[in-house]
Amino acid sequence: MKKIFLISFTAIAVTVVGVLNVSLAQNKIEGTSVSLGSGEALSACEVSSNASDNEGYCERNYEDTADVCTKGGSSSVCCSGNL
Amino acid sequence: MKSKIVSYIIFVLLVSCTHHNNKTQDRKGRSIYTMRQVEYKRFPLDENTTQNTNYTQMCIINGKVCFSLFNPAKYNILVYDFDAETLIDSIQLFKEGPDNVGNAAQGFLICSIDSIYVYDQWLGMIYQVNHKGNVVKKIDIGKKIVQSNIDCTIAPVIFPQTNSPIDIVNGNLILQGMSGNIRDCERPVCTTTLLYNFKNDVVSLINPYPEIYGEHKNIREKWGTFSYRQTHYTLDKKRTKMIVDFPADDCIIIYDLKTGGYERIFAGYSVKDVIKVADIKTRASIDEQYYGQTQYVGIYYDEYNDLYYRLVLHPLNDYDLSNRETLAKKASVIILDSNFRKVGEYDVPERLQGRYAKTFVSKDGLHINCLSEDDDYLKFITLNPVKL
Numbered sequence: 001m002k003k004i005f006l007i008s009f010t011a012i013a014v015t016v017v018g019v020l021n022v023s024l025a026q027n028k029i030e031g032t033s034v035s036l037g038s039g040e041a042l043s044a045c046e047v048s049s050n051a052s053d054n055e056g057y058c059e060r061n062y063e064d065t066a067d068v069c070t071k072g073g074s075s076s077v078c079c080s081g082n083l
Numbered sequence: 084m085k086s087k088i089v090s091y092i093i094f095v096l097l098v099s100c101t102h103h104n105n106k107t108q109d110r111k112g113r114s115i116y117t118m119r120q121v122e123y124k125r126f127p128l129d130e131n132t133t134q135n136t137n138y139t140q141m142c143i144i145n146g147k148v149c150f151s152l153f154n155p156a157k158y159n160i161l162v163y164d165f166d167a168e169t170l171i172d173s174i175q176l177f178k179e180g181p182d183n184v185g186n187a188a189q190g191f192l193i194c195s196i197d198s199i200y201v202y203d204q205w206l207g208m209i210y211q212v213n214h215k216g217n218v219v220k221k222i223d224i225g226k227k228i229v230q231s232n233i234d235c236t237i238a239p240v241i242f243p244q245t246n247s248p249i250d251i252v253n254g255n256l257i258l259q260g261m262s263g264n265i266r267d268c269e270r271p272v273c274t275t276t277l278l279y280n281f282k283n284d285v286v287s288l289i290n291p292y293p294e295i296y297g298e299h300k301n302i303r304e305k306w307g308t309f310s311y312r313q314t315h316y317t318l319d320k321k322r323t324k325m326i327v328d329f330p331a332d333d334c335i336i337i338y339d340l341k342t343g344g345y346e347r348i349f350a351g352y353s354v355k356d357v358i359k360v361a362d363i364k365t366r367a368s369i370d371e372q373y374y375g376q377t378q379y380v381g382i383y384y385d386e387y388n389d390l391y392y393r394l395v396l397h398p399l400n401d402y403d404l405s406n407r408e409t410l411a412k413k414a415s416v417i418i419l420d421s422n423f424r425k426v427g428e429y430d431v432p433e434r435l436q437g438r439y440a441k442t443f444v445s446k447d448g449l450h451i452n453c454l455s456e457d458d459d460y461l462k463f464i465t466l467n468p469v470k471l
Binding site for chain 2: 056057059060061062063064065066068069070071072073074081082
């Protein structure tokens with residue numbers, strides 16, 4: 001019984017991972033999603049667990065498709081770089 | 084001496100922008116030109132390249148007209164034959180190791196296939212690399228600014244984009260951007276252009292914000308980042324003048340690179356919009372400031388027709404931040420002649436959302452990046468000027 005459960009679980013896990021990889025490979029258009037709506041985190045900026053590394057400000061670049069972490073921004077969302 | 088120069092600059096810029104013949108501003112201008120949309124320009128993208136490039140630039144390599152783009156996914160620069168629309172070369176950049184150019188590359192300039200300048204916007208460094216991506220020179224721009232010790236003239240946060248390109252004119256590297264960090268200063272002057280002189284190894288800071296931006300010490304708090312602070316420019320036919328576009332200002336600024344003189348000229352849309360500041364502490368306020376107001380987003384010189392094109396976005400009256408399709412803005416092209424007189428205005432048939440920073444001019448016309456339905460192509464709306 002345990003063996004059957006283990007084999008079934010492994011098969012399902014492999015299938016899920018396989019489907020995910022295929023989806024990611026096919027999703028070329030928007031490499032990073034940009035969250036919309038106020039209060040949501042901007043998703044293309046790195047945030048370091050070391051607070052002192054978060055010297056930048058994560059901003060939506062309306063002129064282009066990506067969020068950008070720059071040292072000259074002005075929002076309150078801090079970041080340590082770009083994904 | 085420096086404070087006198089700064090004071091003079093401020094005085095000049097406080098004067099209302101003038102029409103070139105000093106008459107009352109005629110927002111509509113003359114109707115000599117319009118534009119027409121022609122076939123899209125498309126460049127193929129392989130499986131390693133998405134439409135999310137942050138920088139493109141026209142270039143000439145070995146006499147061939149080329150189109151180049153930065154591919155963040157592979158951290159390389161791709162070069163296309165512009166006419167054939169085929170990929171012909173690539174330059175690999177490195178994030179690590181002895182030839183690293185940092186990991187925040189934002190902008191490049193191909194001088195030749197073996198001389199490419201790359202800017203890292205996080206480190207504030209310029210790297211010169213060869214065709215193999217080997218670093219042959221480094222310039223610490225941040226250090227140069229400190230060494231120059233330019234009082235209360237504030238260096239910009241440099242952020243090259245296609246509509247604010249890296250370029251070299253008369254031995255000066257042009258780096259464009261937005262207002263920088265204010266030091267402890269009573270009356271700072273925020274500039275938008277940094278010139279690095281290769282021969283003298285010094286920087287100059289020019290093109291301060293105009294009057295509409297209010298007190299410079301408050302620009303960062305009131306104008307957002309990529310909504311109204313980021314600025315754009317083009318060069319004139321002789322490459323002796325910078326024509327600077329400020330998103331909130333009807334006027335453009337002409338800066339003479341030889342004399343250091345400034346001139347402000349009206350180049351606004353025919354219908355006036357009052358552009359207001361935002362409370363940048365809230366995401367919603369910044370979004371409303373951007374989506375609900377007019378914004379000038381680039382100026383381009385067309386050497387083939389001796390015209391300038393200024394791209395303007397119009398406010399949205401009804402939009403839903405959670406629905407991307409409602410966020411595309413209507414746009415127009417303001418057409419100026421070689422003396423910056425308004426000679427036409429054209430409404431772009433397609434709405435624009437993001438991507439329009441990647442706009443450039445070629446012999447085929449004005450090209451504005453738009454989202455391609457086919458992920459294997461980078462696509463551009465193409466407009467040609469037409470005399471009425």
